[in-house]
Amino acid sequence: MKHLIQGAFWLGLYVIVSLLPLCVVFLGPRPPGRDFITELSVALGFVGLAMIGLQFFLTARFRHIEAPYGLDLILRFHREISTAAFLIILAHPALLFWRDRSFELLNLPQQPPRVWFATLSLLALVGLIVTSVWRTSLKLEYETWRVIHGSLAIATLGLAMGHVIGVGHYIADLWQQILWILMGIASVTVLLWIRVFKPLSFLRHPYEVTQIRDEGADVYTLRCEPVGHEGFDFDAGQFAWLTLWDSPFSIEEHPFSMASSALETEFLEFTIKELGDFTADVHHLPEGATAYIDGPYGAFSFERYPAAGYVFLAGGIGITPIMSMLRTLADYGDTRHLLLIFAAKQLENLTFREEIDALHDRLPHLETIYVLNDPPDDWDGEQGYVDAAMLDTYLPEYPARYQYFLCGPYPMLINVEKALLACDVPTTHIHAELFNLV
Numbered sequence: 001m002k003h004l005i006q007g008a009f010w011l012g013l014y015v016i017v018s019l020l021p022l023c024v025v026f027l028g029p030r031p032p033g034r035d036f037i038t039e040l041s042v043a044l045g046f047v048g049l050a051m052i053g054l055q056f057f058l059t060a061r062f063r064h065i066e067a068p069y070g071l072d073l074i075l076r077f078h079r080e081i082s083t084a085a086f087l088i089i090l091a092h093p094a095l096l097f098w099r100d101r102s103f104e105l106l107n108l109p110q111q112p113p114r115v116w117f118a119t120l121s122l123l124a125l126v127g128l129i130v131t132s133v134w135r136t137s138l139k140l141e142y143e144t145w146r147v148i149h150g151s152l153a154i155a156t157l158g159l160a161m162g163h164v165i166g167v168g169h170y171i172a173d174l175w176q177q178i179l180w181i182l183m184g185i186a187s188v189t190v191l192l193w194i195r196v197f198k199p200l201s202f203l204r205h206p207y208e209v210t211q212i213r214d215e216g217a218d219v220y221t222l223r224c225e226p227v228g229h230e231g232f233d234f235d236a237g238q239f240a241w242l243t244l245w246d247s248p249f250s251i252e253e254h255p256f257s258m259a260s261s262a263l264e265t266e267f268l269e270f271t272i273k274e275l276g277d278f279t280a281d282v283h284h285l286p287e288g289a290t291a292y293i294d295g296p297y298g299a300f301s302f303e304r305y306p307a308a309g310y311v312f313l314a315g316g317i318g319i320t321p322i323m324s325m326l327r328t329l330a331d332y333g334d335t336r337h338l339l340l341i342f343a344a345k346q347l348e349n350l351t352f353r354e355e356i357d358a359l360h361d362r363l364p365h366l367e368t369i370y371v372l373n374d375p376p377d378d379w380d381g382e383q384g385y386v387d388a389a390m391l392d393t394y395l396p397e398y399p400a401r402y403q404y405f406l407c408g409p410y411p412m413l414i415n416v417e418k419a420l421l422a423c424d425v426p427t428t429h430i431h432a433e434l435f436n437l438v
């Protein structure tokens with residue numbers, strides 16, 4: 001309920017701030033002799049500009065804003081709403097072309113600087129969208145893309161502000177000036193917060209890597225202990241951004257789920273599978289190395305959804321947030337019915353299998369089903385893929401009384417979600433974590 005109210009509050013605030021610039025157009029003194037099309041075009045331009053400004057807030061990882069939705073939902077909204085903002089902004093010049101029945105505004109050498117600002121801002125926005133939508137086709141590494149993305153976002157907003165000041169119609173009154181200055185200050189503050197104040201705070205709250213455990217099959221667990229501070233509390237299943245080898249001012253940080261129990265206050269553990277350059281180097285870290293951790297984030301946690309029991313469906317390294325939930329439930333001494341269906345390619349990819357088997361002593365109603373795609377000859381567990389028929393065999397008698405947590409590769413999530421729905425699991429009871437935010 002608390003998250004529902006918070007969510008409604010932030011959504012309402014988002015709508016109000018997006019539409020606030022309309023007050024500037026419709027409440028303030030209007031330039032004389034302007035037709036409706038011009039005013040509509042200006043109004044749409046302002047709404048689009050406010051939406052672009054708000055994107056900085058959406059991606060700044062403010063925990064209060066993120067908490068009700070989870071970061072992946074916020075980032076999805078950020079992506080979808082940028083297309084809407086782009087179309088709204090595009091309508092601004094389109095209406096002017098239509099009004100003039102001419103494209104003279106595109107004849108840039110004949111145009112004043114304010115039109116140049118507008119054109120360059122729009123081009124920066126196009127660049128922003130193209131590099132984001134086609135990042136993998138353009139073979140842009142994540143870190144390179146992040147630098148490009150941030151630079152183009154600042155350019156889009158800065159050039160658009162240059163355009164507004166150049167046009168000068170809506171900055172005449174004191175209250176209009178105050179509004180624009182406040183919006184400008186807010187955007188700059190967010191940038192300073194992300195790039196300066198937050199990293200400074202991490203510098204004062206470092207962690208030490210005190211243990212690196214080989215879990216087999218190119219998976220390693222890092223234990224990180226807070227140095228000179230208490231660390232942070234988290235809900236089992238949440239994740240954090242990890243910076244290793246670098247200062248907290250570095251652009252390179254990677255998201256990982258906490259795998260340790262949420263009741264463990266001495267340390268955090270992350271279990272990481274080798275995938276690319278960052279994850280492949282993790283086990284080369286010397287013990288005693290410094291880590292910076294930004295968290296917790298995410299809404300993927302049983303703590304949020306009270307239920308008669310829980311069903312966990314993990315694929316491969318997707319076991320990490322689920323392991324945190326199981327360890328936490330064991331620490332609570334939970335006696336509810338828990339079902340874990342853990343699918344992996346081969347036996348060695350069932351990370352934590354021994355510990356999970358041992359957890360049955362502490363979780364009396366834990367049921368575990370292992371599923372292998374490529375099992376050894378003497379395997380007597382399930383094999384193949386998790387599908388509706390398999391779920392039908394193992395799901396509890398009253399599926400609607402349970403909450404369901406899925407984490408694994410994208411194709412698995414899609415298929416398992418469909419299968420759960422086919423087994424009469426209510427859609428609102430299904431919670432998925434995808435290890436890919438971009």
Ligand SMILES: Cc1cc2nc3c(=O)[nH]c(=O)nc-3n(C[C@H](O)[C@H](O)[C@H](O)COP(=O)(O)OP(=O)(O)OC[C@H]3O[C@@H](n4cnc5c(N)ncnc54)[C@H](O)[C@@H]3O)c2cc1C
Pocket residue numbers: 142239252253254255256257258270271272273274275276277278279280317320321433434435436437438
């Ligand atoms: C919420 C969440 C929780 C995760 N938890 C775990 C976990 O517990 N254990 C685990 O092994 N993996 C986890 N991952 C995946 C992990 O973040 C990526 O495997 C890792 O960032 C890849 O980095 P790389 O440089 O080694 O590989 P690369 O080959 O450089 O990247 C592979 C892909 O990972 C994504 N990626 C790379 N860098 C970043 C970044 N800085 N931020 C976001 N995405 C990035 C991109 O889609 C990229 O295409 C999680 C991911 C998310 C989003």
